[in-house]
Amino acid sequence: MAEDGIWHGGDLATARALFPEAPEPWVDLSTGINPIPYPLPALPLSLWTRLPGADDEAALLAAARIAYRVPAHAGIVAAPGTQILIELLPRLAPAGPVVILGxxxxxxxxxWRKAGYAVSETAAPAEAAVTIVVVNPNNxxxxxLSQAELTSLAAHCATHSGLLVVDEAFADFTPEASIVADLPAGAIVLRSFGKTYGLAGLRLGFAIGAxxxxxxxxxxxxxxxxxxxALHVGAQALSDAAWLAETGAQRAHDAARLDGLLAPHGRIVGGTTLFRLLETPQAATLFARLGRHGIYVRRFQNALDRLRFGLPGDELSWSRLHAALSVDAP
Known part of the structure; x- marks a missing residue:
């Protein structure tokens, strides 16, 4: 759990505190990170002993432009993770109400609240919004949201001298959901590297916009x-279209397999290739049962009837999940 009180996935310290008798190692299904990462290349020692070079950054951005289909008129910047971009945008955006589609x-x-903005979270943006934030596909x-819907939202923001922020952290396996190739005026897109490539610790993200x-x-x-x-690994991975295609097909198969395991326990109400969302009135009981078996899933402060499941990364993890879901005891 973050210091600010927002619950996040991947916090095994909290899992161990909640379930001290659970067997090790934990099966962490609480994140939306690819459990089978991109194979790390051999890294020259010089990458650790010298400051990053302009040529290294240029190579990464060139690979990202191709991978994300960035148009020539748009700019792109790399950052040490998308989170820092989320923190910086409110400092650079125009004043006015912010609506987050949630x-x-x-x-x-x-x-946005930390930066002093009036923020509302709604299912549909209000007419008064100056800045609109959309996660697409949503987490x-x-x-x-369709290209037409996002283009309409961008036009609304541009009319108010505002900004449409589109977080495409989970768009790599559904490129048809991305608006980067036809980036409308008034929009900025965030892309995350670590989730798809299973290398969240590398800390790499991008912003694409005017x-x-x-x-x-x-x-x-x-x-x-x-x-x-990160520059070196990112440039190589983003250039490996064959790996991305093969991995996308494999993870889609895994997501369907996970659906089959979860279906008897509630209603699957959505998700992406990297995670599934289960709705059940027994969410708290199921969370505790899995925790006692050393399996950590994502719960939500504001949706106590929902649990998010990431994908197991190996057959032992799949077997442990199946066994925990199959036991009769709560």
């Missing part, structure tokens, strides 16, 4: 903001 990733609302329910706003983000990030190893 429920969604809670750090968006938290960042945790996988909702996808060159002037991207330049301001780059200035706010400062020099050498992305570590040399």
């Amino acid at each position: 429920p969604t990733y809670a750090e968006h609302g938290h960042a 945790p329910d996988g909702r996808v 060159p002037d706003l991207i330049a301001r983000l780059k200035a706010a990030l400062g020099p050498w903001s992305v570590a040399g190893p």
Whole structure:
């Protein structure tokens, strides 16, 4: 659990505190991170001993432009994770009401509130909104807004001299959901590297938008903001289209397999290729049962009847999940 009180996945310290008798190792299904990561290349020692170079950054951005289909007129900047971009955007955006299409990733609302904005979270944006934030596909329910819907929202924001922020953290396996290739005026897109490539610890993300706003983000990030190893690994991975296609097919198969395990325990109300969202009045009981078996899933402060399940990464983890879901005791 984060210090600010927002619940996040991947917090095994909290899992161990809640279930001290659970067997080790834990099966952590509480994140939306690919459990089978991109194979790390051999890293030259120089990546650790010198400051990141401009050529290394240029190679990464060139690979990202191709991978994300960034148009020539748009700017792109790399950052040490998408989270820092979420924190920086409120410092650079125009004044005025902010509407977040939710429920969604809670750090968006938290960042705008910290910066002093009036923030509301709604299922549909209000006419008074100057800035609108959309996670697309959405976390945790996988909702996808169409290109036409997003273009309309961007036009609304542009009319009010505002900004449409589109967080595409989970769009890599559903490229048809992305608006990057036809980026409308008034929109900025965030892309996350670590989730799809299973390398969240690398800390790498991107912002794509109008060159002037991207330049301001780059200035706010400062020099050498992305570590040399992240530049190197990111450039190689983003250039590996064959790996992405094969991995997407494999994870889609895993998601369907997970649906089959979860269906008897409630209603699957959405998700993405990397996670599934289960709705059940027995969510608290199921969370506790899984925890006692050393399996940690994502619960929600504002939706106590829902649990999010990431994908198991190996057959032993699948077997443990199946066994925990199959026991008769609560």
